[in-house]
Amino acid sequence: MKMQREIIPIEEIKQTLKKTREVSAREAGSIIEKAEGLKGLTPDEAAVLLHCEDKYLIESLCRAAERIKESIYGNRLVLFAPLYLTNTCVNNCLYCGFRRDNLDLERRVLSEEEIRSETETLIRDGHKRVLVVAGESPRECGIDYLERAIKTIYSTKIAHGEIRRINVNVAPLNIGEFRRLKAAGIGTYQLFQETYHLPTYQRVHPSGPKRDYHNRLTALDRAMEAGIDDVGMGVLFGLYDYRFEVLALLYHAQYLERKFGVGPHTVSVPRIEPAAYAPISANPPHAVTDADFMKLIAVLRLAIPYTGIILSTRENAGLRDRLFHIGVSQISASSRTSPGGYTQGEDTSVSNGQFAVGDRRTTTEVIRDISKDGFSPSFCTACYRVGRTGQEFMDHAKPGHIQKFCLPNSILSFKEYLLDYGGEELRKIGESLIEKQTAAIQDTHLRKATLKKLQEIEMGKRDLYF
Numbered sequence: 001m002k003m004q005r006e007i008i009p010i011e012e013i014k015q016t017l018k019k020t021r022e023v024s025a026r027e028a029g030s031i032i033e034k035a036e037g038l039k040g041l042t043p044d045e046a047a048v049l050l051h052c053e054d055k056y057l058i059e060s061l062c063r064a065a066e067r068i069k070e071s072i073y074g075n076r077l078v079l080f081a082p083l084y085l086t087n088t089c090v091n092n093c094l095y096c097g098f099r100r101d102n103l104d105l106e107r108r109v110l111s112e113e114e115i116r117s118e119t120e121t122l123i124r125d126g127h128k129r130v131l132v133v134a135g136e137s138p139r140e141c142g143i144d145y146l147e148r149a150i151k152t153i154y155s156t157k158i159a160h161g162e163i164r165r166i167n168v169n170v171a172p173l174n175i176g177e178f179r180r181l182k183a184a185g186i187g188t189y190q191l192f193q194e195t196y197h198l199p200t201y202q203r204v205h206p207s208g209p210k211r212d213y214h215n216r217l218t219a220l221d222r223a224m225e226a227g228i229d230d231v232g233m234g235v236l237f238g239l240y241d242y243r244f245e246v247l248a249l250l251y252h253a254q255y256l257e258r259k260f261g262v263g264p265h266t267v268s269v270p271r272i273e274p275a276a277y278a279p280i281s282a283n284p285p286h287a288v289t290d291a292d293f294m295k296l297i298a299v300l301r302l303a304i305p306y307t308g309i310i311l312s313t314r315e316n317a318g319l320r321d322r323l324f325h326i327g328v329s330q331i332s333a334s335s336r337t338s339p340g341g342y343t344q345g346e347d348t349s350v351s352n353g354q355f356a357v358g359d360r361r362t363t364t365e366v367i368r369d370i371s372k373d374g375f376s377p378s379f380c381t382a383c384y385r386v387g388r389t390g391q392e393f394m395d396h397a398k399p400g401h402i403q404k405f406c407l408p409n410s411i412l413s414f415k416e417y418l419l420d421y422g423g424e425e426l427r428k429i430g431e432s433l434i435e436k437q438t439a440a441i442q443d444t445h446l447r448k449a450t451l452k453k454l455q456e457i458e459m460g461k462r463d464l465y466f
């Protein structure tokens, strides 16, 4: 309990939310202005912005979030796809289609062959990054199985195509198991607390190992102690008041920073979507409106400017396109949320997967739309492969240097994508974007080096980066 309070000071959060309710618009405006200095926000400041209802202030908050994201990462958006290994699960989370009580769901644990086939489909789609996801199933999907699955994914190659970074979102492990995950070559380990509000947590997790709030809350500590430099956190929005959740997440991030010298590498912002046999998924107890969702993402960008914000295909295409403009830095595309879903061409409706997917565009369509919108699609996996992780990544990001890598690397990885997977229409859009983006690299030396690498890719070389 003591440690729980050290990570999430519940009373302090409640007091902060109370005392910041009536703050003036002028004060809120000056907090937004201050955030542009990229120093983050205190919990009090974040709370003031979370209370904001003024249309003009929220507009200025969103524009600030867009500028902050651009000044740190440039206008790149990193793409990935989830790869579900199993839908078996010993838990009974009231919001999830994989819950034990969903007796209609055909349970599967992918074999090595099936994992290879899923990976091949993703590679053919142009992906270089996957997020491995699984239900909690210690017997069928323990650490031995995960190690083998990761090996299979990394060893699957088709012509120039391969997966170069595997991130993982699986149930909490112990330190020894996390060490093995690290040794298997994973990038980020992600785990969402779902809700930081203990009574709600206990209500929506009625049974199974996931009922242990403390074990989940301390999982990222164990991952970092085991040497995994990059960890990702998240909240499942809709379970409890979003203002409380955002503040709790910020306290959790601060706690990691205090303890390990570095905060979370990414934050995910899933909202509850409809799922089969999941009693609270159709009507979440604290459903977050689109407007509040937008606001909370913008507040996160201001509060923890150097943390990647991940937006999944849970949200529909129209809303995603708007959210890309307010601080999101990583996005999934063409996702399937069931094991074997890519190979089978699973429909994305509610009955099959873990939850219903909102953005059903193909990867090509997502890339076309974001390119037209001026974003630079990125399949870059450079940082983690050259050891720019954890503290080292932040040391580059904080003085504003990460952009120097992000933009050229997004250009190079996009060029590969266009040559290997792009159709005629996309190539036209892409090449003109690449030309513009390359010309926009201010450092002459870097611009020339990028042009040289682009030529090399044109001649058949692959996997070039800074």
Ligand code: SAM
Pocket (backbone or CB within 6 Å): 095, 096, 097, 133, 134, 135, 136, 169, 170, 171, 172, 191, 192, 194, 235, 236, 270, 271, 272, 273, 274, 275, 278, 281, 314, 354, 355
């Ligand atoms: N089973 C593990 C766990 O729960 O930690 C691994 C990841 S689980 C398959 C991935 C995430 O999906 C969960 O952490 C939860 O936030 C999210 N999720 C579950 N049901 C959802 C729903 N109906 N809508 C949106 N996201 C959902």
Ligand code: SF4
Pocket (backbone or CB within 6 Å): 089, 090, 091, 092, 093, 096, 097, 098, 099, 100, 134, 135, 136, 210
């Ligand atoms: Fe299982 Fe995870 Fe779904 Fe809960 S959220 S039922 S633990 S797969």
